[in-house]
Amino acid sequence: MVKPDLFQAPEFGRATKKPGDKWAFWYFEPFAMPRDLALSSGTVLALSKADAALGRLSGVGRLIKDPSILVEPYLAREAVASSRIEGTEASLSDVFKAEAGDGSSGNDDVQEVINYQRALYRGIRLLDELPVSGRLILEVHKVLLSGVRGQEKLPGEFRRTPVWIGSPTDSPDTAAFVPPLPELVGHALADWEKFVNETDELPVLVVCALMHYQFETIHPFLDGNGRVGRLLIMLLLIERKVLNLPLLYISAYMEQNRREYYDRLQAVRERGEIQEWLQYFFTAVYRQASDAETRAGKLVDLREGYRERLQGRKSRTIEVAELLFSNPFVTVKRVENALKVTNQGARNLIDSLEKDEILRKVGSLGRGGRMYWVAEDVFRAID
Numbered sequence: 001m002v003k004p005d006l007f008q009a010p011e012f013g014r015a016t017k018k019p020g021d022k023w024a025f026w027y028f029e030p031f032a033m034p035r036d037l038a039l040s041s042g043t044v045l046a047l048s049k050a051d052a053a054l055g056r057l058s059g060v061g062r063l064i065k066d067p068s069i070l071v072e073p074y075l076a077r078e079a080v081a082s083s084r085i086e087g088t089e090a091s092l093s094d095v096f097k098a099e100a101g102d103g104s105s106g107n108d109d110v111q112e113v114i115n116y117q118r119a120l121y122r123g124i125r126l127l128d129e130l131p132v133s134g135r136l137i138l139e140v141h142k143v144l145l146s147g148v149r150g151q152e153k154l155p156g157e158f159r160r161t162p163v164w165i166g167s168p169t170d171s172p173d174t175a176a177f178v179p180p181l182p183e184l185v186g187h188a189l190a191d192w193e194k195f196v197n198e199t200d201e202l203p204v205l206v207v208c209a210l211m212h213y214q215f216e217t218i219h220p221f222l223d224g225n226g227r228v229g230r231l232l233i234m235l236l237l238i239e240r241k242v243l244n245l246p247l248l249y250i251s252a253y254m255e256q257n258r259r260e261y262y263d264r265l266q267a268v269r270e271r272g273e274i275q276e277w278l279q280y281f282f283t284a285v286y287r288q289a290s291d292a293e294t295r296a297g298k299l300v301d302l303r304e305g306y307r308e309r310l311q312g313r314k315s316r317t318i319e320v321a322e323l324l325f326s327n328p329f330v331t332v333k334r335v336e337n338a339l340k341v342t343n344q345g346a347r348n349l350i351d352s353l354e355k356d357e358i359l360r361k362v363g364s365l366g367r368g369g370r371m372y373w374v375a376e377d378v379f380r381a382i383d
Contacts, residue, residue: 002015002025002026002027002028002172002175002176002177002178003015003026004016004026006270007028007269007270008270008271008272009268009269009270009271009272010031011031011034011272012030012031012268012269012272012274013028013029013030013031013217013269014028014029014031015027015028015029016028016029018181025162025171025172025173025178026172026178027162027172027178027179027180027181028177028178028179028180028217028269029180029184030180030188030214030217030218030269032191032195033191033192033195033210033214034210035195035199035201035202036201036202037202037206037210037274039206039275039278040275042275042279043275043278043279043282046278046279046282046283046286047203047205047206047278047282049282049286050205050282050283050285050286050289051203051205053285053286053289053290053293054205054237054242054243054248054285054289056289056290056293057243057247057248057289057290057292057293057296058242058243058244058247060247060292060293060296060297061243061244061245061247062244064296064300067244067245067247068245068326069299069303069322069325069326070245070247070292070296070299071245071246071247071326072325072326072327073299073325073326073327073328073382074246074247074248074249074292074295075117075120075246075249076092076095076096076099076113076117076327076382077092077249077252077382077383078116078120078230078234078246078248078249078250078251078252079095079113079114079116079117079120080092080095080113081249081251081252081254081255082116082226082227082230082231082251082254082255083109083112083113083116083227084255085226085230085251085254085255085258085261086226086227088109088112088113089109090107090109090110090112090113092382092383093329093374093379093383094107094109094110094113095110095113095114096327096328096329096379097329097372098110098111098114099114099327099329100327100329100330100331100334100372101331101333101334101370101372108148108149111147111148112148112149115143115144115145115146115147115148116144116227116231118143118144119140119141119143119144119227119228119231120140120231120234120235120246122139122140122143123136123139123140123231123232123235124235124238124246126139126140127235127238127239131196131197131239132193132196132197132211132232132235132236132239133193133196133197134189134190134193136235137220137228137232138156138157138158139156140228140231140235141155141156141221141224141228142155142156144224144227144228144231145223145224153221153222153223153224154221154222157221158182158185158186158189158220158221159182159185159219159220159221159222160182161182161222162178162179162181162182163178163179163219163222164177164178164179165177165178165179165219176266177266177269179217179218179219180218180219185218185220188214188218189218189220192211192214192215192218195207195210195211195214196211196236204236204237204240204242205281205282205285206278207236208233208236208237208281209277209278209281209282211232211233211236212229212230212232212233212281213265213268213277215228215229215232216229216265217265217269230250230251230254233248233250234246234248234250247292247296248285248288248289248292249288249292250284250285250288252288252291253283253284253287253288254284257280257284260280261280264276264277264280265277295381295382298381299325299378299381299382302325302377302378302381303321303322303325306318306321306324306358307321309356309358310356315348315349315352316339316341316349317349317352317353317356319338319339320335320339320349320350320353321353321358321375323335323338324358324359324375324378325378328374328375328376328378328379328382329362329372329373329374329379330350330359330372330373330374330375331370331371331372331373332346332347332350332371333346333370335349335350350373353373354373358375358377359373359374359375360373360374360375360376361373362374
């Protein structure tokens with residue numbers, strides 16, 4: 001339950017009750033976000049490492065002739081990890097198989113991950129006309145929750161009722177954290193939006209970390225707050241031109257260190273431990289940017305190796321090999337559609353790559369028994 005005496009950080013907010021209501025429950029009222037912040041030496045060191053790793057990752061995106069080969073697999077990793085934090089159980093291979101088939105899935109967990117990818121793409125397109133703002137997050141939220149579990153929870157609309165964070169059996173009186181009442185959300189988000197768009201004194205990664213903390217604290221939606229909040233990190237990095245492409249899958253670190261992730265956010269609210277949250281966030285950026293850079297090297301080496309092996313062949317196997325880097329799972333239909341060849345032509349190309357041991361048959365799945373093949377080396381480099 002929310003214990004008001006635990007909240008001892010008046011610079012970030014307070015635990016309070018609705019005045020004049022004897023049945024009122026305790027909730028957290030966040031205060032305006034800090035526009036200036038002194039960083040400890042440990043935080044500066046963590047920030048420096050994160051900045052350097054992010055710079056190298058951005059450089060990879062510029063050096064590779066076709067950096068878009070990294071976008072699909074990296075975005076899939078981010079979507080799977082961010083969704084798993086919220087309790088979905090879809091794996092990366094589940095998502096790749098669904099997308100290699102007809103792009104849909106009968107599995108709710110998989111569809112939630114696919115929606116996350118669509119929501120991020122929608123957000124990136126909106127950056128051409130909107131800043132990171134309330135209008136943008138409503139559009140992203142609508143895509144995220146459309147047609148999946150939670151679609152009854154007002155996709156594309158801010159909540160009009162209280163929410164609380166805890167187990168499904170909790171109430172506001174027993175939950176670990178109760179965000180601000182719905183009538184306070186608009187004011188808090190207005191300050192959040194001004195902070196994100198008008199704060200020039202702080203490094204971009206500090207803005208990202210504070211933006212994410214405050215968004216999760218405000219909790220403006222009935223569902224999907226965590227996923228939207230993590231998705232916003234990538235959007236801000238792209239908007240600020242720190243990254244040109246969505247190559248950072250920061251949620252992978254947060255999923256692996258989920259308990260600490262929640263504890264660090266709560267420690268800011270209760271004890272004002274902002275340096276510890278920043279250090280956690282910067283460590284996540286450093287680890288995942290470094291990991292993405294390493295995987296990029298493996299994928300580029302694999303791609304060049306395939307090109308050398310397949311160069312000079314009269315068939316179009318090299319074009320099928322290129323498809324494997326956006327998604328290492330293929331079906332006959334996927335090859336048909338991508339290369340505009342006949343069903344038999346697609347089968348022949350897949351057979352050829354299977355003989356070269358680039359593809360391995362994994363069997364039939366789904367309605368109608370669609371057959372799948374996987375490029376195991378590519379999948380290992382991604383997963």
